[in-house]
Amino acid sequence: METDWTGIFGLGALVLNWGIIVGLGFRIIIKRRPAGVSLAWLTIIVVVPFVGALLYLLVGELWLAGWRVRRARILGEPYRQRLAELRQESEAHLHHDDHLARVLDAYGSRGIGSPTLTGNTVQIHSDAGDAFAAMVHDIDHAARRCLLLFYIWHPGGRSDEIAEALIRAADRGVECRVLLDAVGSSSFFGSSLCRRLRSAGVEVTSALPVGRFRSLLARIDLRNHRKIIAIDGRIGYCGSLNLADPKYFKPNKGPWIDMMARVEGPAAEALELIIQHDLWLEHGRDDQVPFEDVNIGPYRPGNVAIQVVSSGPGQSPRAMQDMLLTMVYSAETELIITTPYFIPSESMLAALVAAARRGVRVTIVVPERVDSPLVQFASRAYFNDLLDENIRLLLFRGGLLHAKTMSADRQVCMFGSANLDRRSFGVNFETSMFIYDRAVTEQLVALQQSYMNQSIEVAEPFRKRGPHRRLLENATQLLAPLL
Numbered sequence: 516m517e518t519d520w521t522g523i524f525g526l527g528a529l530v531l532n533w534g535i536i537v538g539l540g541f542r543i544i545i546k547r548r549p550a551g552v553s554l555a556w557l558t559i560i561v562v563v564p565f566v567g568a569l570l571y572l573l574v575g576e577l578w579l580a581g582w583r584v585r586r587a588r589i590l591g592e593p594y595r596q597r598l599a600e601l602r603q604e605s606e607a608h609l610h611h612d613d614h615l616a617r618v619l620d621a622y623g624s625r626g627i628g629s630p631t632l633t634g635n636t637v638q639i640h641s642d643a644g645d646a647f648a649a650m651v652h653d654i655d656h657a658a659r660r661c662l663l664l665f666y667i668w669h670p671g672g673r674s675d676e677i678a679e680a681l682i683r684a685a686d687r688g689v690e691c692r693v694l695l696d697a698v699g700s701s702s703f704f705g706s707s708l709c710r711r712l713r714s715a716g717v718e719v720t721s722a723l724p725v726g727r728f729r730s731l732l733a734r735i736d737l738r739n740h741r742k743i744i745a746i747d748g749r750i751g752y753c754g755s756l757n758l759a760d761p762k763y764f765k766p767n768k769g770p771w772i773d774m775m776a777r778v779e780g781p782a783a784e785a786l787e788l789i790i791q792h793d794l795w796l797e798h799g800r801d802d803q804v805p806f807e808d809v810n811i812g813p814y815r816p817g818n819v820a821i822q823v824v825s826s827g828p829g830q831s832p833r834a835m836q837d838m839l840l841t842m843v844y845s846a847e848t849e850l851i852i853t854t855p856y857f858i859p860s861e862s863m864l865a866a867l868v869a870a871a872r873r874g875v876r877v878t879i880v881v882p883e884r885v886d887s888p889l890v891q892f893a894s895r896a897y898f899n900d901l902l903d904e905n906i907r908l909l910l911f912r913g914g915l916l917h918a919k920t921m922s923a924d925r926q927v928c929m930f931g932s933a934n935l936d937r938r939s940f941g942v943n944f945e946t947s948m949f950i951y952d953r954a955v956t957e958q959l960v961a962l963q964q965s966y967m968n969q970s971i972e973v974a975e976p977f978r979k980r981g982p983h984r985r986l987l988e989n990a991t992q993l994l995a996p997l998l
Contacts, residue, residue: 584829651680839933
């Protein structure tokens with residue numbers, strides 16, 4: 516009697532597949548994540564046998580390497596202690612006239628441990644060329660230390676001027692350290708510009724490096740998405756601008772429209788703490804004392820109150836989303852949002868709808884075209900729900916709007932690296948600033964208005980799009996929790 520090996524292998528594969536589905540399904544359920552995320556993963560592992568399970572094992576959970584978890588624990592207490600010192604230094608000068616500022620300050624300070632720091636100045640740069648010029652100027656005048664942390668460094672154009680400024684700074688004895696995301700800046704590490712920097716004494720290292728063996732121990736899509744600079748612990752930069760000249764970086768998508776803010780004062784010390792934290796986490800020695808050379812001093816050149824908020828896996832993962840939710844739920848009259856990638860979590864979508872229903876004028880500006888068709892389709896799937904609530908949706912036509920901003924009631928505002936999407940809320944390491952100052956907020960609102968003036972309204976014609984388009988968008992939306 517001839518053995519039917521095909522049937523045996525087929526039955527074995529079927530049993531194995533169902534065993535995987537039951538096992539992973541049980542794990543997904545006990546994790547108690549948002550229903551949409553759980554349902555999306557359950558659908559994938561059922562519909563795509565074996566491949567779906569492999570995908571879940573690779574990117575379904577926030578796998579952090581054991582050594583990274585251990586080092587993060589070591590850093591936790593000294594990092595919180597330094598933040599407490601910053602808070603104590605600034606507390607006596609802290610006074611909020613606006614309700615929104617008081618609410619956000621209270622939640623950020625008590626809920627996630629990010630102190631509000633007073634005595635800052637803020638200068639908003641809406642033009643990449645102006646931002647690069649300002650950064651070069653400040654690096655050229657650095658006396659002690661220049662620390663840079665970016666997701667992308669793309670050689671060419673104005674970004675090369677940053678490298679030249681760092682080389683000049685290192686030549687006069689300034690400590691220069693650059694930390695770049697290993698994936699976002701992968702092409703930079705093999706460039707001649709990177710070699711020149713290292714030869715000149717500038718330390719250039721990678722964050723969250725990936726490799727054949729690392730990918731078996733941790734998720735490779737956990738990325739350091741921050742875009743911050745700290746100079747001498749007194750001057751800092753934070754925003755959406757990577758070290759990439761818009762004329763050279765993905766020019767086929769149109770000019771990238773970013774904003775970067777220059778801050779001077781205690782907020783710059785908070786930015787330095789974040790960079791020092793990430794540098795030590797990646798490349799520090801166990802015999803080093805973290806943050807021992809970060810100066811906490813009474814330097815207050817202005818009167819702007821700023822809360823610097825960082826988030827990431829193993830490091831206040833919900834901090835960014837919770838602060839933004841608090842801002843949305845606390846708004847009373849007006850809410851303006853700009854974001855390149857709009858894939859809101861269920862809680863953020865509910866917050867936006869609730870704001871509109873209580874009479875808040877909600878405006879959301881997104882690019883007409885983004886650099887990911889999949890994300891664009893998934894984003895459009897949310898539009899009908901928002902339009903039904905009289906939320907104003909605008910499509911920016913002046914390029915790829917990359918600025919991530921939010922303003923509420925013209926009292927408070929936020930800008931930084933975090934998009935209004937699920938990756939920024941739970942997967943990426945992000946840094947944004949919450950500004951409690953009416954004058955600065957008015958400047959940001961004016962910038963948001965300039966974006967709105969270059970946009971078209973999403974209205975009735977969108978509702979009349981064809982059924983094939985709706986099907987594609989809705990099908991892509993099923994993947995939204997995974998994007």
